[in-house]
Amino acid sequence: MSLHIGAQAGEIAKRVLLPGDPLRAKHIAENFLEDAKCYNEIRGAFGYTGTYKGVPVSVQGTGMGIPSISIYVTELIREYGARKLIRVGTCGAMHENINLRDIVIAQGTTTDSSIIRNIFGPTINFAPLADYELMSKAMEVGQSLKIPTKVGNIVTVDRFYDDDIDNEKLRRYGILAVEMETAALYLLAAKYRVQSLGIFTASDHLLTKEAVPAEERQTNFNDMIKIALETIIQ
Numbered sequence: 001m002s003l004h005i006g007a008q009a010g011e012i013a014k015r016v017l018l019p020g021d022p023l024r025a026k027h028i029a030e031n032f033l034e035d036a037k038c039y040n041e042i043r044g045a046f047g048y049t050g051t052y053k054g055v056p057v058s059v060q061g062t063g064m065g066i067p068s069i070s071i072y073v074t075e076l077i078r079e080y081g082a083r084k085l086i087r088v089g090t091c092g093a094m095h096e097n098i099n100l101r102d103i104v105i106a107q108g109t110t111t112d113s114s115i116i117r118n119i120f121g122p123t124i125n126f127a128p129l130a131d132y133e134l135m136s137k138a139m140e141v142g143q144s145l146k147i148p149t150k151v152g153n154i155v156t157v158d159r160f161y162d163d164d165i166d167n168e169k170l171r172r173y174g175i176l177a178v179e180m181e182t183a184a185l186y187l188l189a190a191k192y193r194v195q196s197l198g199i200f201t202a203s204d205h206l207l208t209k210e211a212v213p214a215e216e217r218q219t220n221f222n223d224m225i226k227i228a229l230e231t232i233i234q
Ligand SMILES: Nc1nc(Cl)c2ncn([C@@H]3O[C@H](CO)[C@@H](O)[C@H]3O)c2n1
Pocket: 020, 063, 064, 065, 089, 090, 091, 092, 093, 157, 159, 160, 178, 179, 180, 181, 203, 204
């Protein structure tokens, strides 16, 4: 057992999907994995291990924000040997090239978090990037399934409610979407030399102010899960 995950050694696969919402972890386990067994309920951060096309895959709810995902990702890697981690979540579209319901793949991450400065100091702005093999596979799967996927730089923010951020400047520099976890996933993957990817459904649009109705979010979400699973089992 690790401090925040109640699994025994060997109960978690080296391939792990990471939704923020623990109920999404339950949905993925129940609808996409065979013989899924729950290995964690501590703090409601549900975690399950099953198989997809015969390959062991786990799914772990990470909660919202960099501090929370950093706890789970660090313990999954250090204590349970996770080696391929794919965050599957929602994002807010910020760019005119992104449509509501598009699937966005984070090629790299920009962030207002202090995590990079805390590690590298004030002069080195380390760039947390996607694993190229996972990213290119996810793009290929999206194309083969005819699911519109967009790839580029995204911003990971610490505050959902932020009256000061200059979204227009970020958009001008090509930031496609906003979310709250992926920069930490990519930074930790680089630290521990494992593979990671962030893939999201655009559930809100900051330019058009549209939002996907709650009842429709599941459909988009399922497309993204298909891409993530086909990618992670390679
Ligand atoms: N800042 C922010 N903004 C928008 Cl428009 C979002 N849309 C989805 N998320 C994700 O959903 C949760 C917040 O609702 C976070 O986990 C975050 O990653 C968003 N986070």
